[in-house]
Amino acid sequence: MRRHLAAAIGCASIATAALAWAEPPAGAAACSGCHAASPRVATSVPRLAGRDRADIVTAMQEFRSGTRAATVMDRIARGFTDQEILAIAAWYASQR
Amino acid sequence: MKAGRREFLKSALGVAAATVLRPVPAAAQGAAPRVVVVGGGFAGASCARALRTADPRIAVTLVEANATFTACPLSNAVIGGLRELSAQQFTYERLAADGVALARTTATAVDAPARSVTLADGARLPYDRLVLAPGIDIRWGALPGYDEAAAGHMPHAWHAGEQTVLLRRQLEAMPDGGLVVIAAPANPFRCPPGPYERASLIAHYLKTRKPRSKLLVLDAKDAFSKQRLFLSAWSELYPGLLEWVPLSKGGNVTSVEPATRTLVTDFGRHQAAVANVIPPQKAGRIAEAAGVADRSGWCPIDPVTFESRLQARVHVIGDAAIAGAMPKSAFAANAQAKTCAAAVARLLTGATPSAPKLINTCYSLVAPDYGISVAGVYQPSGGQLAEVPGAGGVSPPGAPRATRAAEAALAESWFRTITAEVFG
Numbered sequence: 306m307r308r309h310l311a312a313a314i315g316c317a318s319i320a321t322a323a324l325a326w327a328e329p330p331a332g333a334a335a336c337s338g339c340h341a342a343s344p345r346v347a348t349s350v351p352r353l354a355g356r357d358r359a360d361i362v363t364a365m366q367e368f369r370s371g372t373r374a375a376t377v378m379d380r381i382a383r384g385f386t387d388q389e390i391l392a393i394a395a396w397y398a399s400q401r
Numbered sequence: 402m403k404a405g406r407r408e409f410l411k412s413a414l415g416v417a418a419a420t421v422l423r424p425v426p427a428a429a430q431g432a433a434p435r436v437v438v439v440g441g442g443f444a445g446a447s448c449a450r451a452l453r454t455a456d457p458r459i460a461v462t463l464v465e466a467n468a469t470f471t472a473c474p475l476s477n478a479v480i481g482g483l484r485e486l487s488a489q490q491f492t493y494e495r496l497a498a499d500g501v502a503l504a505r506t507t508a509t510a511v512d513a514p515a516r517s518v519t520l521a522d523g524a525r526l527p528y529d530r531l532v533l534a535p536g537i538d539i540r541w542g543a544l545p546g547y548d549e550a551a552a553g554h555m556p557h558a559w560h561a562g563e564q565t566v567l568l569r570r571q572l573e574a575m576p577d578g579g580l581v582v583i584a585a586p587a588n589p590f591r592c593p594p595g596p597y598e599r600a601s602l603i604a605h606y607l608k609t610r611k612p613r614s615k616l617l618v619l620d621a622k623d624a625f626s627k628q629r630l631f632l633s634a635w636s637e638l639y640p641g642l643l644e645w646v647p648l649s650k651g652g653n654v655t656s657v658e659p660a661t662r663t664l665v666t667d668f669g670r671h672q673a674a675v676a677n678v679i680p681p682q683k684a685g686r687i688a689e690a691a692g693v694a695d696r697s698g699w700c701p702i703d704p705v706t707f708e709s710r711l712q713a714r715v716h717v718i719g720d721a722a723i724a725g726a727m728p729k730s731a732f733a734a735n736a737q738a739k740t741c742a743a744a745v746a747r748l749l750t751g752a753t754p755s756a757p758k759l760i761n762t763c764y765s766l767v768a769p770d771y772g773i774s775v776a777g778v779y780q781p782s783g784g785q786l787a788e789v790p791g792a793g794g795v796s797p798p799g800a801p802r803a804t805r806a807a808e809a810a811l812a813e814s815w816f817r818t819i820t821a822e823v824f825g
Contacts, residue, residue, distance in 0.1 A: 328455065328746075332758035332778075334739035338732050339762060339811075341818040343825065348814035376796070376808055377762055377776050384778025384792030389758065 330392035332385060354400035361394035433460045434749040437518050437528040439508045439687055441465030441493060443472070444719025444734035445534030446823050449501045451742035459746065462502040462526060464518065468492065470824065473592065474731050475766075475816050476561040480569045481602030482610075483769055489561055491824035511691035513712040530745045532707075532716045533693060533700075534738070535685025536560075537591045537729075540698070543681040544584075544657060551659035555676040558599075559591060571675045572603065577611040579674030582664055584654040585620040589699065590682045591720045591729045593626035594775065598765040599677070601631065604639040605768050617671060618645045619664060620652040626728070627765060627775055627795050634767040634805075654678070684721035691715060699723045704781035706744040706754050707737060716741050725786035727779050733761045735819055756781055758789075764812030772808030 340353045353361065367373035368382035375382075385393070436459055438449045449463040470491045478484040497503055504526065510519040511533075517525040539557060541548050547555070556571070558564040572581065581603060585596040600618045607614040616639075624647075625631075635643050646652035651668030658665070662676045683689075683698030693700045693709040700717040701710040704725060709715045718741050719734035727733045736759045744754035759779045764772050777793035779786045796808060 328743055331756060331780075332760065334451075334743065335736040335758075335760035337822055338735055338760065338819050339815055341821060343821055346818050346821045346825075348818055349810070350814055350818065376804065376811060377774050380776040380792060380794050381760055381762070381778060382792075384758070384760070384789040 329396050330389070332389055333393045333396050336393070336397075353397040356397055358394045358398035361397060362390055365390045365394070433458050434529045435460045435462070435527060436530045436532060436745060436749075437462045437464060437526050438532040438534060439464045439518065440534035440536060440685065440719070441467070441470055441496075442534060442536050442719060442734065443731040443819070443823055444536070444738045445532065446470070446493070446496060447735045447738035448532050448534060448718060448742050450496055450499055450823065451739045452745060453499050453501060455742050455746035456749070457500070459749065460502070461500070462504055463493070463496060464504045464506065464508045464520065464526070465493065466505060466507045466521075468505065471561040471565075472731070472816075472820065473559075473561045473595075475812070476558070476565050477595070477599040477602045478766060478769075479561075479565050480558060480572070480599060481606045482569065482573070483602065483605075486562070486566055489565075491820055493824070495825060508687050509690065511687065511712075511715065513692065513715055516714060528714075529749060530714050530716065531691075532718060532741060532745065533685075533687060533691060533709075533721065534717075534719045534734070535687045536720050537682040538685050540681040540683050544654065544678065546657040546659060547678055547680050551657060551678070554659040555657060555662055555673075555678045557678055557680055559595075559679055559682070568675070568677055572606060575611065575614070575674045578613040579611070579615075580671070581607065581614060581616045581675045582671050582673040582677070583616070583618045584657075584664055584676070584678045584680075585618060585622065585625070585652075586679050586681050587621040589729065590679070592763075593728050593730075594631075594763060594765045596620075596679050597625055597627070597631045598767070600643060600645075601635070601639075601765070601767040603677075604635070604643040608639060608642055612642075614642070614674075616643045617673075618643070618652075619654050619666060619671070620645060620647050621654065622652075623647045623649050626763075627773055629798055630773045630795055631765075631767065633798060634771060634773070638768055638771070684717075688717065688721050693717055694721075695723075697723070704784065704786045705756055706748065707741040708744075716745065725779070726777065726788045727759065727761055727786050728763065728775075728777075730761055730763045731819065732763060732815075733759070735823060736760055759786065762815070764808060764815055766809055766812055767805075768809075770809050771802070771805040772810070772812045773805065774808055774811070 368378040472489045507521040556564045556568040558568045656665045662673045664671045688694040707716045718737040720729040740757040762776045773796045775795045778789040
C-alpha cells in the first residue's frame with residue numbers, strides 16, 4: 306500500500322516536471338500562428354524561438370505603448386500584462 | 402511506417418473491445434493515456450500534434466475520412482482566379498511521422514459513459530479524453546429551397562474543395578454583364594469576414610475581366626466584421642460594381658429557387674447569372690450525435706479546458722465550439738487546439754489546467770494588394786472566453802495603401818506559417 310502510494314507520487318511528480326518543462330505560459334502558444342516555429346517558412350514575421358529575452362520584452366512594451374511601428378502587434382500587445390510578457394519572453398528565449 | 406500505423410490502430414481497436422464495458426483510466430493503470438481527436442482541420446490536426454508535443458506518452462488517434470485537407474482561408478482567392486486550389490491542399494503525413502495514429506474513416510457515434518467512439522465500420526475506439534473538432538455542417542433546408550441538390554446550382558463554397566472550384570467555373574462561364582449575387586447569413590457562422598472578402602475578390606475578378614457585370618450582396622444582417630474598412634475600400638475600388646444590401650434595406654433572403662438561380666427577399670426577386678448562397682450553419686454532425694451540441698446547434702464549452710458543458714471528458718474546439726467572443730476562424734481554431742491539448746495533457750496526469758490566454762488574428766483581402774485585419778486577445782471571464790478590454794481591433798481606417806499592401810503580404814505569410822505548423 307505505502308509502496309504503491311510512493312510509486313504513484315513519484316510518477317505524478319515526474320509527469321508534472323515533464324509538463325512544466327515543456328508547457329508554454331499563458332498566451333505563448335498562440336504566437337506561432339504568425340511567428341513561425343520552423344525556420345523554413347518564408348515570412349517576414351520574425352521567429353521568436355531562441356530570441357533574446359530582453360528584446361522580446363522591449364518589443365512588446367513598445368508595441369503596447371505605441372512607440373514602435375506596427376500593423377497588428379500594437380493591438381495584440383495591449384492584451385498582455387508586464388508579468389505575462391516576461392513569462393512569454395523567457396519561454397521563447399529558452400526554445401530552439 | 403504504414404504497417405506500424407495499421408498495427409497501432411488494430412491494437413487500439415482490440416483494446417476497445419476489451420475495455421468497452423468497464424473503462425478504467427489508462428493513466429491509473431500505468432498504460433499510455435489515449436486521446437481520440439475527431440476531425441482533421443485546423444483545430445483537430447493542430448490538437449493531435451500539440452498533444453504529442455505536450456506529452457509524447459499520450460497515444461493520439463486522429464479520425465479523419467479525407468486523405469487531403471483543403472483549407473478555407475485564402476480559398477476566396479481561388480474563387481477570384483488569383484490562386485489554385487492545390488495551394489490550399491495538405492496531407493497528414495507529418496502528423497503520422499509525429500506518432501499520430503490516423504484512422505481514415507468517419508466517427509458516427511460517441512458513447513460518453515463508456516468512453517468510446519464508434520467508427521463507420523462499427524468498430525469502437527476507446528479514449529480517456531475525446532476531442533471533437535468537426536467544424537461546421539450546413540443546415541440544409543433552414544433556408545427554404547436550399548438543399549444538397551441546390552448546392553450544385555447555387556454553390557455555398559463554405560467547405561473548400563469542389564464547391565470552391567464550382568463557383569469559380571460558374572464565374573468564368575458567365576458572360577460579361579451578368580448579375581452575381583452573394584447571400585450572407587445571420588450570425589453565428591464560420592469566418593465572419595469571409596462573405597465580404599469573397600465579395601471583394603469576386604468584384605476584383607469582375608472589374609478586371611467582366612467590367613459590365615454587377616455584384617449584389619444580400620445580407621441577413623445590418624452589421625458585419627471589419628464593416629467600415631470593407632465599405633470604404635469598396636467605394637474606392639469597386640464603385641458602381643458592388644452593392645451591399647443590409648437586412649434593414651431588404652437584404653434578407655427568405656427562399657431560393659435553384660433551377661432559375663433566383664433569390665427571394667421580402668422586397669423582391671433577384672435572378673442571378675451566378676448565385677453564391679452562404680447558408681445557415683451548425684456544428685459538424687458528430688457534435689449532435691455525441692450530445693455536445695445545445696439547441697443552438699453549437700457546443701458550449703469550459704473556457705479553460707474546452708471540455709463540453711454537456712458531456713464529461715469530451716472537449717470541443719474550433720468552429721463547432723461556442724467560444725464566447727472568439728470568432729470561428731482558422732487562427733482561433735489553432736490557438737484553441739493548443740490550449741486544449743495543454744489542458745488535456747494536464748488532466749490526464751491529474752494536474753489542474755491553468756487559465757489560458759488566446760489570440761486571434763484574421764486577415765482579409767479586399768484586392769490582391771489590399772489587406773485588412775482584425776485581432777483580439779481573449780481570456781476566461783464569467784465562464785466564457787471574453788475579450789481582454791483595451792486590446793484588439795481592426796486595421797486603422799484611412800491607413801496608406803502601403804499599409805494595406807503590407808497586410809496583404811502578411812495574409813499570405815500567415816497562411817504559410819499556420820499550415821506549416823499544422824501540416825508541415
